[in-house]
Amino acid sequence: MELWFSESQTKDQKISVRVLETLYSARSDYQEVAVYKTAQYGTLLALDDIIQTTEKDEFVYHEMITHVALNTHANPERVLVIGGGDGGAIREVLKHKSVKKATLAEIDRMVVEVSKRFLPAISCALDDERADVQICDGIKYIQEHKNEFDVIIVDSTDPIGPAVGLFSGQFYKMVYDALKDDGIFVAQTESPFYNTALIKNIHNDLKNLFPIVRLYLATVPTYPGGLWTFTLGSKKYDPLQVEHFDEMETKYYSPEIHRSAFVLPNFVKQLVDER
Numbered sequence: 001m002e003l004w005f006s007e008s009q010t011k012d013q014k015i016s017v018r019v020l021e022t023l024y025s026a027r028s029d030y031q032e033v034a035v036y037k038t039a040q041y042g043t044l045l046a047l048d049d050i051i052q053t054t055e056k057d058e059f060v061y062h063e064m065i066t067h068v069a070l071n072t073h074a075n076p077e078r079v080l081v082i083g084g085g086d087g088g089a090i091r092e093v094l095k096h097k098s099v100k101k102a103t104l105a106e107i108d109r110m111v112v113e114v115s116k117r118f119l120p121a122i123s124c125a126l127d128d129e130r131a132d133v134q135i136c137d138g139i140k141y142i143q144e145h146k147n148e149f150d151v152i153i154v155d156s157t158d159p160i161g162p163a164v165g166l167f168s169g170q171f172y173k174m175v176y177d178a179l180k181d182d183g184i185f186v187a188q189t190e191s192p193f194y195n196t197a198l199i200k201n202i203h204n205d206l207k208n209l210f211p212i213v214r215l216y217l218a219t220v221p222t223y224p225g226g227l228w229t230f231t232l233g234s235k236k237y238d239p240l241q242v243e244h245f246d247e248m249e250t251k252y253y254s255p256e257i258h259r260s261a262f263v264l265p266n267f268v269k270q271l272v273d274e275r
């Protein structure tokens with residue numbers, strides 16, 4: 001008998017992956033947490049039946065949500081990742097030698113524990129001495145920190161449940177205040193095919209705060225539609241003007257990808273050009 005995991009990516013589209021074994025399944029205080037061994041993507045982490053990350057394609061997302069901002073900043077020392085309990089973003093952040101401390105503010109302890117147990121290649125840096133893991137609501141955490149971070153990354157679930165507040169104008173103001181004078185913010189901002197209103201709203205909210213706002217793209221096979229957006233707001237440094245790139249091993253990101261990721265197809269350009 002064949003077993004399949006299916007995610008309803010929209011109400012009219014599903015992605016299905018053949019499951020070799022269910023490794024873990026439990027309800028946390030916040031969501032259904034499941035880990036599957038799959039034929040196509042290796043170990044897969046799903047929350048509330050939505051794919052968060054897989055062993056095979058995680059590098060695209062984790063490299064792109066981190067290195068663009070960290071290379072844009074002249075000297076990133078203090079970094080905050082909100083969400084990101086699988087540890088992939090922290091692993092990439094800590095590849096930058098300038099980073100003295102990378103804080104993870106993840107609401108769900110179970111996501112961190114399950115990732116450490118079943119996704120060691122992704123979560124491996126969570127025990128690094130420069131990693132500071134806080135189990136808390138990222139919104140509450142950011143309210144209590146002002147003028148402290150060089151880079152803030154929001155590596156959240158989709159805008160449902162506890163993540164809704166991470167996509168609001170009010171939250172972005174708190175992010176702005178938690179950043180230093182030359183700080184940079186970046187967030188995963190969903191699919192340009194299916195989340196057009198959300199992308200526009202985020203772009204407009206950030207434009208009300210940051211002098212430099214840029215959207216960039218990457219291709220993540222297991223995310224709805226494949227093509228994925230990230231939105232960056234910067235107080236000083238422009239990601240299009242980066243000249244120095246930290247040397248490190250990556251599978252997707254490179255200086256060429258950094259530059260080309262900001263080249264947008266017309267339909268995406270229109271989304272961010274219209275106010």
Ligand code: SAM
Pocket residue numbers: 030047051052053061082083084085086105106107108111136137138139155156157158161162163164166188
């Ligand atoms: N890369 C993933 C994606 O886009 O599908 C996101 C990965 S990461 C596992 C997302 C994490 O955000 C989840 O573990 C979830 O618990 C966390 N999260 C959601 N809302 C949060 C909040 N308000 N504060 C902190 N973490 C939150």
